[in-house]
Structure formats: C-alpha cells, structure tokens
Amino acid sequence: MTISWPVLANEDIVTPSLSTIYALAKEAVAKKIDADSKAKVQITPQNLEGRLSPPRCHPPINVEIASDRAISRNNMVKLSCDSPDYDYPWQMYLSVRVEIQYPVVVANELLSPNQIIDEHHLQIMYVDQYRLQGQYFSDTTALLGSRVQRRVAKDSPVLSNNLCFVCKGDSVSIFARTANVQIKTLGEALRDGNLDDVIKVKNSNTNKKFDAVVIGVGEVEVRM
Numbered sequence: 001m002t003i004s005w006p007v008l009a010n011e012d013i014v015t016p017s018l019s020t021i022y023a024l025a026k027e028a029v030a031k032k033i034d035a036d037s038k039a040k041v042q043i044t045p046q047n048l049e050g051r052l053s054p055p056r057c058h059p060p061i062n063v064e065i066a067s068d069r070a071i072s073r074n075n076m077v078k079l080s081c082d083s084p085d086y087d088y089p090w091q092m093y094l095s096v097r098v099e100i101q102y103p104v105v106v107a108n109e110l111l112s113p114n115q116i117i118d119e120h121h122l123q124i125m126y127v128d129q130y131r132l133q134g135q136y137f138s139d140t141t142a143l144l145g146s147r148v149q150r151r152v153a154k155d156s157p158v159l160s161n162n163l164c165f166v167c168k169g170d171s172v173s174i175f176a177r178t179a180n181v182q183i184k185t186l187g188e189a190l191r192d193g194n195l196d197d198v199i200k201v202k203n204s205n206t207n208k209k210f211d212a213v214v215i216g217v218g219e220v221e222v223r224m
Helices: 018-030
Strands: 040-045 058-065 074-082 090-107 122-128 171-177 182-189 198-203 209-216 219-223
Touching (some): 018 040, 018 074
Parallel strands (some): 171 219
Antiparallel strands (some): 040 090
C-alpha cells in the first residue's frame, strides 16, 4: 500500500512528523479490519516520542501490514521511503494495537440456575471480542422468559449455553409453516434446547413425537 501526505506544490523532499507516521499506520490497519458496524474499534500505534526522528523522504511513503494474516490484537506495520540521507530506502516497523468491542447482553446481577430471565436481569455492555467464547446476544428482548441453566457472574456475557429457551417438560408452541399456511399447536418439550437446536417434542393432541427447531422462548418449528 502506498499512502501520501500533503506536500507543497514545489516540494519533493519532506520530513514526516510522528503524527503523520501514526496516521498512516492507523489508516493501513483500519482498512484491513473486518468488524461489524456496531463494534467499537480503537487503534493505538506504538508511542515513538523521544525514540525516533523520522528522516527526510521523497514522497510517497510506503505502508504495509507486515503479515498477511487477519488483523489481531497486536499488529506490525512496515513504513518505508526513499531518503536523500541514506544510500538505501529508509524503513521502520511500528507496532499497532487493535481493540474491538461488541455490544453484548451481560448479567446485571449474579444469575443462578433455574432463574427465569427478566428485563432487570440484563443490560448491554461493550465487551472485548476475545472475551466472547460462544454464542452471545446483542438484544435483551430475545432472552426474556428463558431459564438459567448455568451460573452467570455479574457483568459477564450471557451465552446461549447458559440458558435454555425451551426446557424439558415445558409446554411449547409448535409451528409448522409452508409458503402459504402457518399451523400452530401445543406440545411438550422432551429435552432442553437453545436457539436453533433440534429437539424432540410431543404433540399434546396426538401424542406424536417428532423433531423441531427451537426458534424462541417456548417456541419450536417443524421445518416442512
């Protein structure tokens, strides 16, 4: 990647400031970040104050990510230029730290097994992506009425495997949909399930048992 900074019309040699070095490194990293639009992204270049005096350069300056791998927490950026002060191109490596946080549903208080989730149990917080080890949620509404299966500490993300959206023995609404028709009946869950899990259910009218997909709290769907 080649990035230029503003120069005077008749100027062919410039001395980039540290702020310019930082800006170029941040821009190169930002262009390679793949994050959801709702995420908070913070890019922090290594502090070079008192440690580097950039040389004079013939514009433009070349900026490259030093690795082909995806952007991670710590990244190395290579900057280089042709300089009249050296017999070879000047270059340096700059460490750039990236923090990406996502809006995530977390516990507002300690959640214990068998608690039924209510709105006051939850809040939205920005959580570092490396703390998210499992299926998390960004909308509190989707969790209301679900039951806690595993203890969740205060301010910790509420993950899918902490809950059951349909619990064994619960009454469930069973939906069957085609392109033109939706049928709803009642049944009983024969095992626990979270969103998108396939569980065994029993139709309360016919006692017939079959597989259905969990689509919400107390709701399953038979895929036609």
